[in-house]
Amino acid sequence: MDRVKVRICLGTACFVQGGADLLLFEDFLAPELLEKCDIEASPCLNQCRIGNGIAPYVEINGIIHDNVDQDKLIKLLQEAVNAGN
Numbered sequence: 001m002d003r004v005k006v007r008i009c010l011g012t013a014c015f016v017q018g019g020a021d022l023l024l025f026e027d028f029l030a031p032e033l034l035e036k037c038d039i040e041a042s043p044c045l046n047q048c049r050i051g052n053g054i055a056p057y058v059e060i061n062g063i064i065h066d067n068v069d070q071d072k073l074i075k076l077l078q079e080a081v082n083a084g085n
């Protein structure tokens with residue numbers, strides 16, 4: 001199974017609207033989930049500029065998700081991991 005590719009936007013708009021909380025992923029993601037994901041911080045994903053939703057944004061396997069908080073990130077990653085099984 002391929003690992004889930006995750007990019008957490010750390011541009012200014014995302015960072016101040018909750019992206020900073022998402023960077024604590026090692027504290028709130030279960031180890032079983034962490035080991036199946038490659039998570040990195042990203043420069044601005046350009047979604048804030050085109051107004052496509054609400055920051056913070058996270059890209060998961062190439063798909064952009066908006067308004068992501070810690071609970072939503074857990075849910076999205078669980079779904080992505082399950083989809084890869």
Ligand code: FES
Binds near residue numbers: 014015044
């Ligand atoms: S700052 Fe996150 S999409 Fe621009």
